[in-house]
Amino acid sequence: MPALPRPATGPGSRYTARAATTRTRPTRHTDIAALTRRLTPRDLWLIRMLHEHRVLTTHQFARLANTSPRSAQRRLRTLHQHTVLESFRPLTQTGSAPEHYTLGPAGAALLAAHADLDVSALGWRPTHTGRIAYSPSLGHDLGVNDLLTHLAAHTHTNPTTGLSLWLSEHSAARRWGDIIRPDAYAHYHDGDQLLPFFLEYDTGSQPLARVEAKLAGYAAFTTATSTRPALLIHTRTQSRDQALRHRLADTARNLDLNVATSSADFTTTSPWGPWWTPLQAGARRTTLTVLATHWPALSPASGLEPTDADTALTLPVPALPPVSKADS
Template identity: 75%
Template sequence: MPALPRPASGPGSRYTARAATTRPRPTPPARRYTDIVALTHKLTERDLWLTCMVHEHRVLTAPQITRLAFSGPRSAQRRLRTLHQYAVLDSFRPLVQTGSAPEHYALGPLGAALLAAHAGCELPALGWRPSATGRIAYSPSLGHDVGVNELLTLLAAHARHTPGSGLTLWLSERSCARRWDDMIRPDVYAHWQAPSIAAESPRVLPFFLEYDTGTQSLPRVEAKLAGYAAFTTSTGTRPALLIHTRTASRDRALRHRLAQSARDLNLRVATSSMDFTTTTPWGPWWTPLEPAARRTTLTALAAHWSDLTPAAGLDPTDADTALTLPVPPLPPTTPA
């Protein structure tokens, strides 16, 4: 069997993931759960939400799941271990150059069957295959996908500690492609909501995200702006475009390259990098692509760009199913 390709960067760039991409799944004491009917009294609403989230966003790490839905690593670890034993989730841990990577979770066979049952469709219509976890583990885009989800789970979890502030909508790359692939294919579409002040309505920042890892040339990134301009013109809506890069130097290079095009196309663009956002991406780390602009917060961007409007194509249609509707960024409840 030929060797699998090695990613150019990110997890697995120096070492490939271990051959067994999923941990051995021990048999529970009473019996091995072989169908979803046996789990009807075992799975909570949070479990069902998590299954949908993992399917929507392909792969979530244990720390990302913890910050979204659990009070701490111990409670998260216990529940994730149980869901892995039930085959609702699969997991793998890629090898990295230094230290150790966290456990990565993908949709397991019973999780796929569960979602298909909820959607009233056959398993092949879900797009899941037995090799799905292995494909994710060895994918050259694994580092990119985990990076996108790291940024967005930090934004989503902010609402757990600051009520009224956080993500109210989070669409994955796959969901964006389903809606707008004829014009644009962002990594994320989301709504950031700031807490309301006095009697004012909460400010909302609708935005597309381009998560730039530095692998694409500057001209190729610049070429994407025309698609966003066409989207604004054809739909009559105007979300912001946030571009997040790995380093401050890449950020400066992008700003220099994109500034004139963004002005010519009348786009609302802001950039930042991992050097700044760290664990508080909602903070004063985003710089509008405008002359003499300074770094500011997501909330301030919403106030600065008063002409922003949510993207078109978000209303549910008769063609939607339980699998195509947006998954709430946080679970229905967040028990300990």
């Protein structure tokens, strides 16, 4: 996806290197062999999640781990101390942003050792955190992760619901990049109902015509693979949502696509709720579960089965961490 304009303030504008100014760190990288008695299964899961999804805030990790932000921060700072994680905090116009965590040198070395690879094969570099912190797409990436961490964590309050699969933009591109490049792919389940969907997270920076042009790729994917996931388009404001619906309705109908839209004006903390409107005339907002029943012909995307080309680093990462007494 093309880079978004860098905002003047907030995520993606600047970052403060708090790790270098307010926290003591070892002068040399931690020996990863020494970490074997310190890292829990939840820590190892988090390392894989950061490799997959690039950046998570304290609140996003706490949400997935079903713990308080304070407890999450304590563990994250311990991992930061051992260079398993790096962190930064974007400057904001008012108040303060949560800590943002990325993969650190020891975490990258650990992942590489598990996969029997060199660290360079991961795509990790010493400038990894700086590139993410200054990236003009940081706000977009955080928005995608915030939406999907809320969906995944819904399991904690409603055990019959949640995400059974969550692939990042990078993983989706590796599988289907010759046809489509969604911002994420996921399976949302509620009891026996399954909603496989591609996500387009629209920030309003692209012309409506460019968003409309993406629908042809999703139609081509459906034809080429004989599979039919839904397409969810999430926007920042209701006015942008209405403009997209007006522009996309006829195209989606002509291409026979199952598309629903919503905006951050509604989905802030409960994106599974009645905030999604199918692109059909007279349709009303409804839940993800009802969308699954409304579109009975949906099916998961092809290319999800493990192959001989997969490694420990290309297999999907569970959306929620393992439960372990060591993590409590």
